[in-house]
Structure formats: structure tokens, C-alpha cells
Amino acid sequence: xxxxxxxxALSPTMEEGTLxxxxxxxxxxxxxxxxxxxxxxxxxxxxxESIDEGTVGKIVVAAGTDNVKVGAVILQLLEEGESASDLxxxxxxxEPAPVQAETSPEPMSEPTPAPVMSSSAPMTAxxxxxxxxxxxxxxxxxxxRDALRDAMAEEMRRDETVFVMxxxxxxxxxAYKVTRDxxxxxxxxRVIDTPITEHGFAGIGCGAAMGGLRPIVEFMTWxxxxxxxxxxxxxxxxxLYMSGGQMRCPIVFRGPNGAASxxxxxxxxxxxxxxxxxxxxxxxxPYDAADAKGLLKAxxxxxxxxxxxxxxxxxxxxxxxxxxxDFLIPIGKAKIRRIGTDVTLVAHSRMVGRCLEAAEILxxxxxxxxxxxxxxxxxxxxxxxxxxxxxxxxxxxxEEGWGQSGIGAEIAARVVAExxxxxxxxxxxxxxxxxxxxxxxxxxxxxxxxxxxxxxAAKKVCYVD
Amino acid sequence: xxxxxxxxxxKSTLKVGQDELLGYYRxxxxxxRFEEKAGQLYGMGQIAxxxxxxxxxEAVVVGCRSAMQEGDQMITGxxxxxxxxxxxxxxxxxxxxxxxxxxxxxRGKGGSMHMFSTEKKFYGGHGIVGAQVPxxxxxxxxxxxxxxxxxxxxxxxxxxSNQGQVYETFNMAKLWDLPVVFVIxxxxxxxxxxxxxxxxxxxxFKRGISFEIExxxxxxxxxxxxxxxxxKAITHARSGKGPMILEMKTYRYRGHSMSDxxxxxxxxxxxKTRSESxxxxxxxxxxxxxxxxxxxxxxxxxxxxxxxxxxAAEFAQTSPxxxxxxxxxxxxxxxxx
Ligand SMILES: Cc1ncc(C[n+]2csc(CCOP(=O)(O)OP(=O)(O)O)c2C)c(N)n1
Ligand SMILES: [Mg+2]
Numbered sequence: 093x094x095x096x097x098x099x100x101a102l103s104p105t106m107e108e109g110t111l112x113x114x115x116x117x118x119x120x121x122x123x124x125x126x127x128x129x130x131x132x133x134x135x136x137x138x139x140x141e142s143i144d145e146g147t148v149g150k151i152v153v154a155a156g157t158d159n160v161k162v163g164a165v166i167l168q169l170l171e172e173g174e175s176a177s178d179l180x181x182x183x184x185x186x187e188p189a190p191v192q193a194e195t196s197p198e199p200m201s202e203p204t205p206a207p208v209m210s211s212s213a214p215m216t217a218x219x220x221x222x223x224x225x226x227x228x229x230x231x232x233x234x235x236x237r238d239a240l241r242d243a244m245a246e247e248m249r250r251d252e253t254v255f256v257m258x259x260x261x262x263x264x265x266x267a268y269k270v271t272r273d274x275x276x277x278x279x280x281x282r283v284i285d286t287p288i289t290e291h292g293f294a295g296i297g298c299g300a301a302m303g304g305l306r307p308i309v310e311f312m313t314w315x316x317x318x319x320x321x322x323x324x325x326x327x328x329x330x331x332l333y334m335s336g337g338q339m340r341c342p343i344v345f346r347g348p349n350g351a352a353s354x355x356x357x358x359x360x361x362x363x364x365x366x367x368x369x370x371x372x373x374x375x376x377x378p379y380d381a382a383d384a385k386g387l388l389k390a391x392x393x394x395x396x397x398x399x400x401x402x403x404x405x406x407x408x409x410x411x412x413x414x415x416x417x418d419f420l421i422p423i424g425k426a427k428i429r430r431i432g433t434d435v436t437l438v439a440h441s442r443m444v445g446r447c448l449e450a451a452e453i454l455x456x457x458x459x460x461x462x463x464x465x466x467x468x469x470x471x472x473x474x475x476x477x478x479x480x481x482x483x484x485x486x487x488x489x490x491e492e493g494w495g496q497s498g499i500g501a502e503i504a505a506r507v508v509a510e511x512x513x514x515x516x517x518x519x520x521x522x523x524x525x526x527x528x529x530x531x532x533x534x535x536x537x538x539x540x541x542x543x544x545x546x547x548x549a550a551k552k553v554c555y556v557d
Numbered sequence: 558x559x560x561x562x563x564x565x566x567x568k569s570t571l572k573v574g575q576d577e578l579l580g581y582y583r584x585x586x587x588x589x590r591f592e593e594k595a596g597q598l599y600g601m602g603q604i605a606x607x608x609x610x611x612x613x614x615e616a617v618v619v620g621c622r623s624a625m626q627e628g629d630q631m632i633t634g635x636x637x638x639x640x641x642x643x644x645x646x647x648x649x650x651x652x653x654x655x656x657x658x659x660x661x662x663x664r665g666k667g668g669s670m671h672m673f674s675t676e677k678k679f680y681g682g683h684g685i686v687g688a689q690v691p692x693x694x695x696x697x698x699x700x701x702x703x704x705x706x707x708x709x710x711x712x713x714x715x716x717x718s719n720q721g722q723v724y725e726t727f728n729m730a731k732l733w734d735l736p737v738v739f740v741i742x743x744x745x746x747x748x749x750x751x752x753x754x755x756x757x758x759x760x761x762f763k764r765g766i767s768f769e770i771e772x773x774x775x776x777x778x779x780x781x782x783x784x785x786x787x788x789k790a791i792t793h794a795r796s797g798k799g800p801m802i803l804e805m806k807t808y809r810y811r812g813h814s815m816s817d818x819x820x821x822x823x824x825x826x827x828x829k830t831r832s833e834s835x836x837x838x839x840x841x842x843x844x845x846x847x848x849x850x851x852x853x854x855x856x857x858x859x860x861x862x863x864x865x866x867x868x869a870a871e872f873a874q875t876s877p878x879x880x881x882x883x884x885x886x887x888x889x890x891x892x893x894x
Contacts (some may be wrong), residue, residue: 100600103816125810125826125831136818141811143593163601262861264749264821287719287755288747295814316685319720354606354657358684380694443634508721527888531668532657534878 094179095144095169097128099153103139109133118203118487120148128167131160146171147177183278205255222386222421239344239381239413240270243388243469244308244357244420247280251324257284257293258310258347260555267312268348270408288372294320298327300399301343306392311347312399314363319367328397329372344391346400349377350441350492351540352504353394357528362493364440367399368469368502375425375470377401380443381411386421394423395460403442428480432462436487438503440466440479443522444491450546451498459554469499474506481507485516486553490546495523520549554557568846571781575849579641581623581780582840582850583858588639589837590866591648592811595638595655595669603874604655608669613810617742617825620783624791632680632693635670636742636809640712643889644677648869653876654884663698664883668767680709683686686747687720689713690739694730697794707850708736708794710745710787716747718758718761727768727800732801735889738790739765741802742777745810749821762804769802777805778834808834 113130116122126138142148146169153166162167168179234242248254255278260267262275262285275283286293290311297307312316317324324345329340350362367375370455374396378384383403391398413419429444430451437447444465451461466473481487489500500521507519512527525539551557558648563792573581592610599608611618614636622643625631641651646662654661655670660671672682683689685739693711700707717723718741730737742760745752752759762772770794775786783805790801808830812819846848850858 098601100597101602102600136816137820137826138812141596143597183656249591260749261752267748285750285754287714287750289719289721291721319687319722352606354668356606356671356684358671359607372770378655525884530666530879530884531654531663531671532665532879532883534881535666535884538881538884550611 093173093194094149095146095171096165097142097144097167097169098307099131099138099160099162099164099166100140102131102133102136102377106133106162108159108161111155111160112137113332114151116148116153118151121125122146122169126292134158142169144169146174149174149176165471173397184493185273191263193265193375193514201216203306205464222427225414225416226332230415232415233409233410234381234385235408236381236402236411237268237270237407239349239385240388241272241274243269243392245274245277249284252390253304254306254308255282255284255312256308257286257297259286259288259312261285261310264438266310268404268408271310275335276450290316290319291323295327297343298323298341298344300340301328301397302331302534303341306342308344308346308392311358312343314347314349314402315361317345317347317363322434324367324373324397324399325370329370331493333372340395341397341419342395344388344398344400346388346391347402348404348407350403351405351529354531354533354536360529362491362524364401364469364491364493365498365502367401368472369497370470372397373470374398374468375401376423376468378467379406379441379443379465381409382413383421383427383465385413386419387423387467389421390420393420395437399422406442406445410497421467422469423430424468424473426476427465428462428476429465430461430463430539432460432482432484434460435483435488435554436462436477436480437466437488437490437546438464438466438500439490440469440499441492443492446543447490447546449543450550453547454550456549457556459550459556461550464480466499472506474503474510478507478511481511485514487515487519488522488546488549489551490522490541490549492541493524494526495521496526498523516557517553520553522546522549567779567834567839569779569843570779571779573843574744575780575847577623578840578844578847578849579858581619582837582844582855583862584619584622585780585837585840586858586862587865588615588619588642590862590867591642591652592638593868594870596811596815598652598656598870598873600887605657605668606668606677607635608655608815609636609722610809610811613835614742614744614777614807615639615832616783617740617777617805617807618712619665620710620780621740623784624787626644626791627708627710628678628707628891629791630643630678630693630696630709631712631741632689632696632709633682634686634689634714634717635682635715637670637672637682641672641674641677641682643678643785644679646672646674646677646679648865649872652869652873656873656876657878658876659879659883660872664778665879666883672706686709687713687717687722688841690720690723690871691719691726691741692724693821694735694800697735697800698733700706701733708738708791710738710740710791712742714747715741715743715745715752715761716750716755718764719755723842725764727770729770730800731765731770734797736794736797737800738787738794739770739800740787740878741804742807743804744807744815746809746822747797748813748817751821751846760804762802767801770802772802772804772808774804777807778836778839780840781794850873
């Protein structure tokens with residue numbers, strides 16, 4: 093039997109790709125390790141290596157074919173002693189490709205959140221806390237990844253002292269491609285690849301900030317910033333105070349925070365509440381692309397150290413971003429993303445999307461939810477939340493991290509203290525199961541809070557089942 | 558490129574016996590075939606997240622392992638599949654951890670980067686670059702404290718060798734003469750960054766000089782050279798003279814992880830290393846030269862290895878997912894008081 097070589101997945105979320113080029117032709121002998129073809133997705137070009145030995149019997153999918161499904165047979169390899177006649181049977185079999193495609197696995201990762209935002213009408217009216225956007229401004233659909241990139245590029249054009257450093261930010265264009273093209277535009281002086289030495293370069297960043305520069309320090313992910321947390325807190329956050337106001341440390345620490353997909357406990361930690369605990373820091377955690385851009389620009393201009401928590405699973409999501417020269421969003425202001433009267437749902441980062449989805453489901457059950465996107469978690473805009481609770485009388489706080497001493501716990505405490513008499517039910521919290529994040533697909537799915545958990549919590553505070 | 562003519566691999570004349578060399582061949586081939594299969598399962602969506610393959614570096618771990626004694630320990634980072642197989646952990650259990658199933662060494666809860674076997678003295682499987690270095694020295698500390706005669710081997714990459722905690726560890730390991738061997742697997746890249754772009758001193762075996770730690774550079778593509786160097790370093794550590802650093806010059810053929818397009822190096826560079834310095838080809842050539850094996854006997858070994866790997870893959874795909882109750886176990890142990 094000839095060996096069927098299938099279209100591989102480059103990542104757990106890939107479903108199809110382009111077969112750009114064949115590097116072998118029919119009749120070639122192939123050893124394990126030889127490169128057979130190049131395939132391409134929107135993110136990368138990769139080489140397909142053979143892991144078998146044999147002779148190329150038949151190239152099933154031609155070079156240049158787009159939308160080749162993962163799992164489809166792209167080439168048939170003849171094993172030793174086989175000839176083209178052994179292929180006949182295999183290729184003559186009716187429609188081999190779809191059969192293969194059927195056995196191709198389900199994407200293991202969670203489905204990416206539907207872009208509830210961009211389409212639903214009530215949202216656009218709700219930017220009470222944002223600067224006035226003139227009505228004639230064009231909206232441009234932008235990914236969160238590109239919005240962050242644009243924010244850095246604009247600020248670097250504006251201010252010579254702004255520079256970016258971190259692992260793989262320059263030549264590799266960013267481990268998650270957030271710093272794409274910055275090296276090309278700003279050169280090696282301002283876009284700097286560091287060794288894998290988080291504690292060292294975070295400290296150098298703080299020192300450079302004290303010396304008059306405005307560093308943007310990228311952590312490949314926030315998990316690795318645990319190596320550097322001493323500088324973030326002891327050097328960046330406390331120096332202004334300890335110096336009686338003399339010393340400045342205007343620095344932005346940024347990178348993806350929280351769970352990615354199937355990367356296990358050491359690579360999936362949400363640090364929101366850790367940094368939110370520290371006076372002397374500002375902590376920002378945007379959800380959509382416009383906020384990512386406007387808040388990152390504000391963070392870079394801020395005279396204080398800012399911890400900027402992004403989310404890997406949002407990088408590829410697209411949202412409308414106003415096409416304005418200087419689009420800034422003030423740090424410290426929450427945003428009401430959906431107006432409602434029955435229950436207040438509060439979240440930040442990716443959980444905002446979950447809450448918006450939950451609100452749609454709740455609407456179907458006759459519950460009109462208000463959704464508040466915190467955007468900044470220090471300083472925390474509890475006024476906006478409290479005003480909302482005074483109207484809805486019910487509160488659900490949702491976050492991706494663990495519950496104990498979490499952001500939800502803080503909000504609930506403030507609401508209880510300041511609006512106790514308005515509450516018709518004890519506040520509910522939605523958070524990650526209280527264990528390190530497991531790798532197994534089923535356990536991972538059980539661990540992380542989702543839309544259904546928000547819906548259930550909202551129903552609970554509304555005493556509906 | 559494919560179907561290219563095979564240039565002759567480099568030869569090794571270092572002393573070795575027939576059984577020993579056949580053992581190296583088998584062990585390295587198992588790692589190679591296992592990793593190729595893991596790559597394939599990743600492409601099929603059976604394995605997810607980060608998956609770092611060891612292809613090209615097999616001689617390092619197999620050579621080191623052959624110099625270790627019963628009771629000696631091993632610890633490494635996330636590129637750990639080869640180390641586990643070399644320690645004698647079961648292919649089935651490793652592969653099933655990659656697929657996140659209950660038959661995996663961590664019962665599906667750890668994944669590719671996090672596996673352990675106290676029985677086989679393999680201490681992980683760590684995701685934070687550099688963290689395994691002080692941990693490895695800590696195992697050495699315990700060995701010395703317990704006076705059990707064991708030596709710990711801590712493996713880490715060229716990229717990891719720039720982490721601050723590595724130098725804090727070097728200092729203490731020498732200060733206290735801990736029985737630990739630091740094995741730097743210099744595969745010349747840390748993700749997309751070459752050693753030249755990350756390191757002021759690129760000769761990594763010299764990194765211990767200011768701590769009075771002797772360092773040696775080793776051809777990490779030659780399993781016999783690795784074995785000889787490891788033997789010397791392990792004996793040194795076991796005799797109470799403290800740590801040594803072995804810089805293994807090696808190469809990873811694949812991308813950093815499965816989703817790395819590896820555009821930072823040329824295809825020629827990869828092909829050249831593969832065709833001229835492949836550690837398995839080198840052993841194979843020697844086996845044939847010495848007439849310790851012929852094409853048929855080597856084919857038989859290939860077949861046997863393929864069967865082990867196929868069985869592991871089958872097991873890894875049919876082993877059930879962990880029971881939902883597993884989510885809550887193993888967070889804390891019950892205290893006695
Ligand atoms: C503290 C920390 N920083 C960054 C990372 C992300 N990361 C994982 S592997 C890696 C490259 C390490 O290269 P090297 O030490 O040479 O080992 P190799 O991958 O070549 O085996 C990086 C930057 C991490 N896991 N931990
Ligand atoms: Mg390396």
C-alpha cells in the first residue's frame with residue numbers, strides 16, 4: 093500500500109492552507125527528513141518534511157492550490173518494492189480526499205469568540221467615556237495585533253525616546269508578530285532583540301526610563317515576566333514614592349497574558365490581580381482593537397510604569413478602529429459596551445467577549461444585561477460599575493484567572509461597601525477553576541470560564557433558572 | 558533538495574564496542590522516529606499547544622545517558638522527549654502525554670513540556686527557560702547532603718545559558734562542590750536568535766571560568782565523543798570535585814516548535830548539517846565499516862523501532878481522556894497534622 097501524505101496543521105487552530113510549492117516531483121526518491129513541499133497560512137510559510145522513505149508515486153494536490161483542508165491527501169509515496177500500479181488502487185478509490193478530511197480532527201482549541209461587537213447596533217452608541225469621535229471618521233477593521241503594532245509605530249514616530257525591546261521583537265518580527273515591521277521602519281537602535289534574560293532586560297528598561305527614555309518592554313508572554321517581577325514592582329512601581337517624587341520611571345511592560353490554547357500550567361497564567369494589587373503601577377487589559385490602540389498609546393505617553401496585559405487569543409480578532417491621527421483612550425475609565433437594565437456583567441480582556449455573548453443569550457431569556465468592560469484594572473473605575481448596579485441591582489463579575497483575591501472579589505467588595513442597599517442578590521463571580529491549568533483538552537475546557545458560566549451566574553442573581 | 562545525493566557523513570574513530578554501538582544506534586533511532594511521529598500527530602491535530610522536537614540532537618542525550626549510573630538523575634527544559642526515552646521511560650506513556658490522555662506520564666495534565674518519572678530519575682520537563690539549572694543543582698545538593706553517591710545532570714540550551722539564575726547556580730554549585738554536571742545543548746539557536754546575536758561570549762563552555770568551573774566543548778553530533786566527555790565530568794562530580802560544564806555543539810533540524818517557520822536560517826545550512834554531521838548516519842556508517850551490522854540487520858532494527866513507535870502512537874490515540882475528576886486532584890497533598 094502506498095503511503096498517503098496528508099496536509100498537516102501548523103497550529104491547533106489551522107483548518108486549511110495553501111500548497112504553495114512542491115520540492116519533489118513524481119519518481120524522486122525521498123528519505124525521511126527531506127522537504128517535500130511548502131505550505132502557507134495567513135500567518136506563516138512552513139516546510140513539510142517526509143517522515144517516510146520511498147519514491148514519489150503521485151502528487152495529488154498541485155502546487156498553488158488554495159484552501160487545502162488539513163488532513164487531505166497531498167502526495168502518495170511508494171514504499172520499497174512498490175510500483176505505480178500499487179497506486180492505481182489507491183487513487184482509483186472514489187474521492188479519497190474527502191474521506192481523509194472526515195477523519196481530520198476537530199480543532200482542539202476553543203472556537204474563537206464570535207465578533208458580537210462589530211455587528212450589533214447598540215454598541216456604537218456606548219462610548220460615553222471615550223473622546224468624541226467625529227461622526228465623519230472612517231472606521232477601519234483591524235486586528236488587535238495590528239492595532240497594538242500601529243500604536244507603537246505611531247508613538248515611535250512621535251517621540252524619539254520611545255523604543256521597544258524584548259525577545260524576538262526585531263528580526264523575528266515578534267513571537268506573535270505584534271512588532272511586525274517595526275525593525276524595518278525604526279532600525280536596530282530602537283527595536284532591540286534581547287537575550288532570554290527577563291530579569292536583566294526589565295531592569296535595564298527601568299534604568300533607561302530613569303535615564304530619560306520611554307521603553308516598551310515586551311515579554312514574550314507574561315508567564316516569563318515572573319522572572320522580572322522584582323524590577324516591575326521594586327524598581328518601577330516604588331521608586332517615585334521612595335524618592336519623594338524625584339525619580340520617574342515611564343515604562344510600558346506589555347505582552348500576552350492568561351491562557352492560550354493547550355500550553356499547560358506554566359504558560360497559562362492570568363496575572364491581572366497580581367499587578368492590580370500594587371500601588372505605583374497602572375494596569376491595563378483591553379478587549380477590542382480600538383481600546384488596544386488607544387490605551388497603548390496612552391500608556392506609552394503616561395509618566396508612570398504601566399503593565400499592559402494583552403491576550404493571545406484576541407490577537408487575530410478584528411474590530412473597528414477609528415481612522416484618526418491621534419486616537420487616545422484615557423487610562424482608568426471603564427466602558428459600557430451594552431446597555432441593560434436587569435443585571436450588570438463586569439469583565440476585562442477576553443471575558444468581555446464572553447459577557448457580550450452571554451448578554452445575547454440572556455436577552456433570549458428575557459434578561460436585559462448591561463456589560464461593562466473595565467479596560468483598566470488599576471486604577472479601577474468602580475464608579476461606573478456602582479452607577480450601573482444602582483440601576484440593575486444585580487452584579488456578576490467575570491474573569492479568566494482564579495477567584496481568590498481576584499478582580500471580581502475586589503469589585504464585589506467595593507459594590508457591597510458602597511451600594512449594599514441597592515443589591516437585590518449577593519454578587520456572583522465567574523472565574524477559572526482553582527487548579528493549575530491542565531493540558532488535556534477536556535480538562536482544559538472544564539477549567540476555563542465560558543459564556544455558559546456567565547449566563548448561569550446572571551440567572552442566579554436574577555433568581556431565574 | 559529532496560532526493561538529494563547523500564554526502565558521506567563524518568567518521569568517528571573513537572573507541573567503542575559492537576554491542577555498545579548497536580545500543581546507541583537503537584536508542585538514537587527510537588528518539589528520531591518517535592519525534593517524527595509526534596510531528597505527524599501534531600499535524601493531524603492529535604497533539605496541541607507547544608511541541609518541541611529533539612531531531613538532530615539525539616547523540617547528546619544518548620551519549621550522556623550511557624555514562625550515567627543507576628541512581629544518577631536527569632533534568633531538562635521543554636525539549637524533553639528524547640531525555641525521557643533515553644532514561645528508559647515508555648514510548649507509550651510519553652506519546653499519550655503528548656496527546657493529553659490518561660495513559661500519559663502526567664495523566665494528561667502536563668503535556669509535551671511537563672513529564673516526570675521519579676522511578677527513572679527523570680525530574681522534568683520544565684517550561685521556564687533556565688529554571689531547570691538551579692533545580693538540577695538542587696538535586697545535586699540533595700545527593701551530597703544524603704551522601705548517596707549520585708550525580709545530577711542538568712541540560713539546558715544556548716539561549717537558557719544567558720539567564721541570570723544560571724550564574725547564581727554556577728557560583729553556589731562550585732562554592733559547595735555539588736555533584737552536578739551542566740550540559741549545555743548548544744544547537745546554535747534560541748527560537749530565532751542565533752548564539753552570535755544573543756551572547757557576548759559565544760564559546761559557552763567558558764561560561765564557568767569566573768566560578769572556577771572547568772568547561773569542555775564537545776562534538777555533540779558524535780555519540781562517542783559525548784559519552785567520553787560525560788564520563789569524565791560525571792566521575793569528576795562524583796569524586797567530590799564539584800560541577801563541570803559540557804558544551805555540546807549540536808543542531809536542531811526542525812523549527813523551534815511546530816509553529817516556527819524557521820526563516821532565520823537557510824535551508825542549505827540545515828541540509829548541510831544533516832548530510833554531513835547526522836549523529837545516526839555516523840553510527841550507521843561505523844557499524845557497516847566494522848562489519849558489526851549489514852543492511853539487512855540494520856533494516857531489522859529500523860522495523861523493530863517503527864513498530865514500537867507505531868504502537869505508542871496507537872496507544873496515545875486510543876487511551877481515554879483523563880476522567881473529569883482528575884481536574885481537581887494533585888493540587889495539594891493532605892498534611893499529617
Ligand atoms: C523565562 C522564559 N522566557 C522565554 C521563554 C520562551 N521560550 C521558550 S524556548 C525559548 C528558546 C530557548 O532556546 P534554547 O535555550 O537555546 O533552547 P532550545 O529551544 O534551542 O532547545 C524561548 C525564548 C520561556 N519559556 N521562558
Ligand atoms: Mg538552542
